[in-house]
Amino acid sequence: MKSAVVQLPGLNRDRDMIAALTKISGKAPVTVWQTETELPDVDLIVIPGGFSYGDYLRCGAIAARMPVMQAIREKAEQGVKVLGVCNGFQILLEAGMLPGALMRNASLKFVCREVKLEVANAETAFTRAYAKGQVLRCPVAHHDGNYFADAETLKAMEEQGQVVFRYAEGTNPNGSMNDIAGVINAKGNVLGMMPHPENLIEAAHGGSDGRGLFASALDVIAA
Amino acid sequence: MIKARVTVTLKNGVLDPQGKAIEGALGALGFDGVGHVRQGKVFDIEIDSADKAKAEADLKAMCEKLLANTVIENYTIALN
Numbered sequence: 665m666k667s668a669v670v671q672l673p674g675l676n677r678d679r680d681m682i683a684a685l686t687k688i689s690g691k692a693p694v695t696v697w698q699t700e701t702e703l704p705d706v707d708l709i710v711i712p713g714g715f716s717y718g719d720y721l722r723c724g725a726i727a728a729r730m731p732v733m734q735a736i737r738e739k740a741e742q743g744v745k746v747l748g749v750c751n752g753f754q755i756l757l758e759a760g761m762l763p764g765a766l767m768r769n770a771s772l773k774f775v776c777r778e779v780k781l782e783v784a785n786a787e788t789a790f791t792r793a794y795a796k797g798q799v800l801r802c803p804v805a806h807h808d809g810n811y812f813a814d815a816e817t818l819k820a821m822e823e824q825g826q827v828v829f830r831y832a833e834g835t836n837p838n839g840s841m842n843d844i845a846g847v848i849n850a851k852g853n854v855l856g857m858m859p860h861p862e863n864l865i866e867a868a869h870g871g872s873d874g875r876g877l878f879a880s881a882l883d884v885i886a887a
Numbered sequence: 888m889i890k891a892r893v894t895v896t897l898k899n900g901v902l903d904p905q906g907k908a909i910e911g912a913l914g915a916l917g918f919d920g921v922g923h924v925r926q927g928k929v930f931d932i933e934i935d936s937a938d939k940a941k942a943e944a945d946l947k948a949m950c951e952k953l954l955a956n957t958v959i960e961n962y963t964i965a966l967n
Contacts, residue, residue: 721953725953725956729952729953758956764958765956765958767901767903769904770902770904771904772905810902810904812901839902839904
């Protein structure tokens with residue numbers, strides 16, 4: 665399966681993401697610059713982490729208004745898978761492609777550590793390689809990962825299985841409501857998450873718990 | 888020239904960790920009777936036009952499209 669990685673000023677996890685996608689799918693992803701309005705024909709578009717536009721105004725706010733985002737929105741409507749990690753998640757929320765918002769961490773501190781992630785929904789195109797309830801190790805590194813949605817939205821998301829990852833075993837690093845670490849859209853093809861699965865894919869990383877996410881999304885799961 | 892001030896504040900019910908920290912710091916400085924503190928943003932915007940009605944409509948669009956995230960924030964617009 666073919667993939668693309670979006671590049672914007674201030675995003676700095678693109679190289680890690682390119683390495684992960686290349687290693688897991690065997691093919692290097694196409695890179696897409698923020699001003700592009702026509703996207704290549706790919707199965708998965710990834711918006712990586714970083715600090716787009718210096719986190720000015722609100723994290724992801726300015727990136728979300730760049731031309732490439734309209735093109736990504738159109739691809740998502742056609743069913744192409746879209747993954748946003750960390751700042752990429754913030755950008756998808758600011759673009760209105762996922763419900764809710766990410767606020768400053770409750771501790772007011774930047775957190776950079778490993779957390780435990782529970783797979784709350786293993787029936788998505790991104791989590792098929794995992795089992796429901798499985799607990800993964802995964803690194804986080806962010807200042808604004810405190811997930812918020814109004815009560816009605818949150819209830820609907822929980823009922824529809826749109827909460828895909830939760831911080832487990834008391835490792836919620838940011839005060840997120842319902843320990844939410846990752847959410848998917850109602851259609852099931854746009855996933856946003858704060859933790860960095862691309863940083864735990866091989867022995868050199870000290871573990872490969874993040875590999876299943878890319879293997880699921882890129883359809884390289886051994887049957 | 889129209890000068891406008893846009894004020895963006897968090898909606899009620901949205902947790903504001905920064906406001907909470909400021910609230911605590913004000914108490915620590917010895918200010919008694921400080922209730923809830925909420926932090927917001929102010930934008931002073933100059934618009935090169937004399938048409939107040941159009942400026943107001945444009946400012947509203949600016950708030951909806953960029954200045955505020957209406958999932959979590961409210962905004963007010965004042966012209967002078």
